[in-house]
Amino acid sequence: MKLVIFGLGYTASFYGLYHARMFTEVTGTKRAPKSETLGRVRLLPFDGAAENVDPRVAAAVAEADALLVSAGPDESGDPALRRLAKEIASAPKLKKIIYLSTIGVYGDHGGEWIDETAQPKPSNLRSRQRLAAEAEWFALARASGKEVYVLRLSGIYGPDRNVLVKLREGTAKRLIKPGQVFNRIHVEDIAQAIDACFTGRAPGGVYNVTDDEPAPPQDVVTYAAELLGMEPPLERPFEETPLTPMQRSFYGENKRVSNRRMKALLDLDLAYPTYREGIGALVAEGE
Template structure:
């Protein structure tokens, strides 16, 4: 039986684990604290034993700071030395920084934006092994975590930023891309849908699907956003996914936010 060790059983990784188990894989995950069958991340003996028997290893753990990548610091040398069929890391398209709305593919420079810690971690994972698959992800949405959820809760804000667009990806399309990469060449891949769009258009569409009033369009000042949310609007880019389609044979099941939100509503 093929065994997958996943560091960081968060939202996306848990969806991937569920799908892999349905396909017949044995999956072992880690969390900060042991729960739901996952190992404690700091339980080195158990984690190293799981790593020794693993055929596939994935990390979805974000960097702790500019100079701290928890998985690599605790288990990097063991992962480097392991006999694996596949090794992967879930990164983020924030590594590209702001390009004023231009398209970015995997050849674009990284490290200039606010996600410097992520950029450093991305590069460290690429250097760890020759067979590493780095999947760079934009804004993730899916069941229980989508514009529909925010509109229902009354917390959705439509911010008017002329010319501002974002890319996004349905969580189940990340799952299918990761599995497709099991048999694909190593390297860096952008995993995004086909239609970058302004945030306010997505929120408006979600409201219409729910039969609710579309939230008013606000200026950035009127929206009164948190510092973390403000950072979201400091960068503007369109993420190209052609490499994953060509080399992995991957196609998003939800090629745009309209298809993705409709599936969640149903």
């Protein structure tokens, strides 16, 4: 079986390198790869803004059994669909497509619990573009008969990308905004969810891929500092702390996101159900 991955970011690279074991061949795209391979992944150039598509990318899509889409959309929509919609729709062996999205499409829900039935109300351009790209993929599914899974991911962490790294670098903050919580998800559990979609019988649709415990961000920093034997950063009021517009936008959305559909239909047991197990494992692994 053959897998094509559009956009080898942190999560998609992790999946292609360390999971995807059912696939005998994995091809991934980058805008301008500096080598021909990344581990077991064959690299091909793909830029959705370019006029021409490398014919090897179109050939890989034509032979693919599955597609994993991680490349971010822009003001013109999803780059893979913009350049290769016909090839994807007509690929004879292609049955399942997974699109990696974000729980950011839900916007702010005042700290309430929500699930996949909640009305999306994205509050920034990035999330509006993601929601529009989701709709594009579902439209392709209806027209082509492909099974499309949209995985809405919460805050991603894992090896080399976590609060432990920030503490050691001195960039971790304990910002206090009363009532604020965030969901998180370890990259290993995202990979499990991707595998479950590709190998299981769950129907296509939207799945929240997130942990069990939405938690105040300052609690996560404090816990990680304790594990490292460090003093946590001083608490700082959110409103008095200089932040980038992107950082501030994250704190403008407050919700508790349920993962019940993921667990039930994908038959998934999280390896790291809360930040405590995830951060603890990273410390044990030497992070």
